């Protein structure tokens with residue numbers, strides 16, 4: 031089995047994005063894991079070589095699993111840092127030194143990471159941040175699930191930018207979407223947030239390990255402007271002799287600080303936004319269930335663990351002869367507007383179910399103003415029975 | 428070309444980045460010169476070096492001036508970024524440069540933990556006893572009694588002794604010099620660069636614009652001369668009584684010297 035440790039040393043010196051195939055590190059076939067462990071294994075499979083973190087429920091298992099597994103694998107670095115600010119900071123330093131870096135946390139730690147998330151955005155640093163969401167605000171309820179960080183992920187850092195956030199709904203996706211997170215981070219040179227939740231993180235179920243993993247590889251070509259010219263410029267590493275100028279201040283294509291140039295600021299922000307927006311179709315992943323045949327009476331929209339209950343509720347409602355479907359959002363940012371518009375077009379009612387006070391509902395309402403929400407913010411998951419009742423009650427109205 | 432000579436160190440600078448943005452009389456330019464001389468005299472080529480700095484006038488000492496890899500990060504976080512880069516590529520000679528506000532106030536937690544880890548890197552604190560870039564507010568190293576933008580009646584909080592702080596936290600090379608003592612400073616920088624662990628040098632660097640004017644410390648030249656009388660070499664300090672050392676700064680290699 032070809033090990034990642036040796037494969038990653040072959041740097042991509044070409045000018046175009048390139049997809050590589052890696053052999054899986056776990057034996058291919060069925061496995062049985064916890065969501066957090068699957069996330070750690072997904073990172074390992076994608077070629078993550080640097081992990082820094084700080085303990086927090088319900089994400090600590092990711093760090094502990096990585097710590098154990100990295101010790102068995104060549105060329106991987108694990109460190110527990112003094113706080114989450116330092117965790118993401120060291121990940122960014124590691125990424126510029128050529129590593130694929132990841133950190134994992136929950137709401138309180140994610141809040142601390144926002145400062146350097148902004149730094150990763152303006153310096154276009156590939157990086158994966160896992161937020162296993164718990165009930166908040168503040169310390170809230172450490173062991174209870176929530177989906178309250180959707181807007182924090184999108185707008186938590188100051189200034190204008192676009193980033194990518196994925197919402198896994200199963201242990202399988204804690205594995206495969208972590209791999210996709212690394213691939214997207216490298217492809218677009220952007221931090222990618224895996225917005226998991228406590229229920230998915232602590233879930234144990236079986237998953238399938240594919241024999242190969244396909245991911246984008248970073249272009250390390252030198253001699254080109256690392257912050258401009260191309261939509262996604264190449265990113266050489268420290269120590270490559272490129273005399274890199276990396277700064278969180280507004281900079282030109284070569285990284286020179288331009289702190290009072292209106293055009294440098296405008297050009298930079300425009301590219302940071304456009305390089306993600308222009309690829310909505312490539313980045314956004316949605317899965318439609320029972321949406322194909324004819325206009326629906328009710329379309330449920332859900333993501334993360336809530337989508338599991340939603341799918342169950344849809345099955346129950348259909349068993350009673352109701353025309354109900356589910357649109358599951360596996361990507362939350364950039365918001366999959368086109369897919370949402372397409373699937374909501376024929377539906378009589380649209381109901382967004384989520385464990386927050388309507389953070390995705392408001393996004394859906396930009397497309398379907400009459401969309402309704404079903405929400406829980408008591409630290410309990412939304413049950414299929416509740417959603418069935420909502421479907422039927424609203425149908426009667 | 429003689430290593431460490433003016434002509435030789437010119438090659439280590441990015442011409443496009445000159446002149447530096449430092450105020451006339453600022454000590455940070457002298458410190459930049461000392462760092463370049465130590466590097467020029469070191470056995471490692473500039474391509475091996477990575478300079479990491481935070482926010483503040485001191486954060487601009489390496490970025491964009493030094494023609495090497497530079498990572499100019501968020502305020503106070505340079506040590507965290509440096510830790511990640513160094514762990515991934517142990518071939519890198521990592522040099523962290525920051526102000527007293529950057530490294531000791533907002534970045535204080537990272538400073539003690541980096542010292543505790545004793546990861547190989549050279550950390551240079553350009554201590555001007557104030558937040559120069561934001562207009563001269565009080566920092567954790569401002570002396571008692573000093574007037575700043577936020578202590579108009581004089582500072583009442585006791586300052587950190589940064590060298591003792593990082594020593595207690597586990598740093599294995601600790602020194603203090605000033606930009607007046609350039610020869611000693613360059614020698615110390617060379618030793619810090621060669622040190623196989625966490626090396627910390629506090630460099631007293633006057634800020635005539637924000638601190639000097641408020642405290643009637645005279646011209647930039649007066650401030651430099653004051654450093655000469657204020658600083659006491661370690662060997663002499665050992666012979667002095669505590670009351671004689673009040674208001675003095677002990678300079679020298681305090682931990683791990685020769």
Ligand SMILES: Cc1ncc(C[n+]2csc(CCOP(=O)(O)OP(=O)(O)O)c2C)c(N)n1
Nearest residue numbers: 483484485502526527528529557558559560
């Ligand atoms: C998080 C954050 N807080 C505050 C600032 C504003 N700020 C910019 S420079 C600076 C002070 C730097 O002082 P110091 O580190 O002592 O360096 P000097 O400018 O004196 O060399 C501050 C507070 C900032 N950039 N980021």
